[in-house]
Amino acid sequence: MRIRRGLAAWFGSQRRGWSGAHCGIPQGRRDLRHKFVGTGSRSRLAVDKLGGRPANASESRHCRPQPRRRHFLLGQQRPGFQRRYYRHQRSDLSIDGFRTSALTTNVLLCRIDGNFGGVERNLLSLATGLDTSRFRPIVVTIANDGELARMAKAKGIASEFIPMKNRFSVMPASRALIDIARRWNAGIIHTFGLRSNLLAALARKHLDGKWIVRLPNINRRDYKNPIQGQIFHWLNNSLIRRADALQVISPQLEEYIKNRPHPPQRVFLIPNGVDLSIYKKQGTGERFRQSYGIAPDAPIIGGVGRLDHVKGYDILLEAFRRVAQIRPDARLVIVGDGPLRLPLQKQAESSGFPLPVVFCGYVTDIASCLEAFTLFICSSRSEGVPNAMLEALAMGIPVVSTRVGGIESILNAGVNGILIPCNDREALASAIMELITDEEKALRYGAAAQKRIASNFSLETMLERVQTMYEEVLA
Template identity: 25%
Template sequence: MKIDLLITELFTGGAERCCAELARYLQEHGHSVRVISIAPAPTTRVDSLLYEQLNDQKIPTVFLNASKTYQLPWARSRLVQQIRSDPPDLAQSFLWHANLLGAWCYSKHQIPQVAGVRVVEPRRWRSRLAWFWRCYPKKVVCVSQQVAQWALQYEGFRSDQLTVIPNGIDLDFIPAPAKREKILLFVGRLELQKGIDVLLEKIPAILQALPEHRLVLIGDGSWAKAWSQWAQHSPLAHRVERLGRRADVLDWMARSELLLLPTRYEGMPNVVLEAMAVGLPIATMRVEGIEDLLGSSLTEQSAPRDDWDAWENLLIGLARNPLTLERLGIFNRKRVEENFDLKAQMKKYELLYEEILSKLPNRRGPAL
């Protein structure tokens, strides 16, 4: 099979990592793969890790160099050139802009598209726009059952279009747990979606209740300035460490005691999956994908959506109970081993593509 993987950008993130892993898997299994990014190539070292991996594996990567929404017509023109010069058998798109652009271009060339929905979209105008292109994808891959339900209800996809393939993780690259330190770890964008404002509000009470612990923040975003201002005036600032964006997240997970994620909405957060693989317990919210990840430990490691006081009490209770932390860490690692192996999830994509292509009549050349 010749497969195009179309994604909004190739910075280091959950969807981008899935795209790169899928490209590697397909190439290793004898398929021809081309990765296409709508945005320009990443420039910083941390952002370039996935691009460098694709280069090392000699997987062709094309950048359409559109960094703004109004540049999508330009990106469409460049994508059409790629399709005409080397048409794929099938295209897989990831994230909203790529889904839209993919439906715009591949359908016109009689190339089947598989869209990817990885997060619930609170911006209802985006959901309404999906109604204009929802009929084009042959299938829509959702990362969790809750995302599939949302796509059915709010984006108007047919139930027969939807399929669920959860995120996976390669356990061969997961570091062994180190000696655990009294670290409360936050990993993610410093944005409202991730509840970073809630953490800022709650952290004084949390640190006062846990005098031996410190907070480590990994990530960057619009709320970084608010944290800097807080640090200038808080007597607890010496117990909070902001590290920015880093490439050694898994190593920090391996030495931490508890992952904090007071998120407002998700799809299936990769940061939780990675923490579970390292054997790290979680204190999060009961949002999309969390039930699929945590299974029978859901109520022990999550609070009801938007109940921030319950989340604060949850994490303090966990941090005060080393035996519970140890038990949940073992449970999390085992659950990942049994349910979220990367190769098993990538195989589901491959089988889906083969099924779609097997049902298509012989196609002629691209439509003009």
């Protein structure tokens, strides 16, 4: 169709002059100004309302079909000349069985599909909560077609997959992202993580939509090797400069970004949100206690997250060893999976004093675990605003956390929780003992935190802010 229209425009200009009928302009719209787009750098051609004559006759040659060109990233291109307004004039179209309206902006939500954690849950909550009359989400998983893609399909959300043979095959993956964005006519590409940021940055010049980066934290502390962390931190900072907008989730991160050289023009502060209809305490977690053989009156100290170095579970085990010597009835429950599960299990069984620790592995129903917790622990070495902590606070569970990342924007020490220095075993053990022995203080902290989450960190508030960000970026 595009080739025929291009040929019609060329023959019309050569044989019969510039008339609207031979330039591919629909009947009834020849009195308007239209823009034609080709593949060349000087490819815009304005047609005035007097008979379809080109406004600039010197550029009439750009209305002709352009020869096929090869590009190192795009590969073989289609011949040029398509009407820009034509794509937005259609009432609707169908892509892979999903119907989309011309008034709806398609949003690509891009994330590498690895362990299903807080970022993946946040992305899925965003995809299911967007107003589909304004924004239609398409979940794009990279490298692995795993749990995120499966859950998106189960909820009826359109999904795409970009395969990667290894971490260095970024050029084919960038071409795949360009193809997906063009096929869906994506107005926004929203990336979550370094790998998706890299693909979007490579494809940026060839994408018509706006690129938004979600930055959860300063990721140089996410790696055990400090040199590797510094390299990835530098790479991510260099990539996000090209983005149209940046979404940060804490005031501390917003201040850090704005003080950096060459920050993005638009920075939006949008904290994570919690679905308050799901995360509300409805019982004492009797079913959870029975399934793991925990006594009804035993205090449960719990943590939720992937078993990785950055989460600091090795520090939590050492602190709990001191707690278990004073309160042998206490139990430590760790929900999540990851590469450090076996080393952590060996650490819990070492030193001739096996700890009463329960490793639950990956759990889909986090709320059923949280309602059994007496105390929630965040021992991370680096964090943004952890979803698991927000969910625990929404259920009125008192929290002890390290003072890292954006956690200070949630917890006020002595008001709704306890903050301790990072990697401090003694301080963590002391804070745990303080709250499991003083039940009145624990209940007071939990009630204050629950009120703060309901007023500032609800899922509805997050969705409203994200959609406002989309509209401002598109304006």
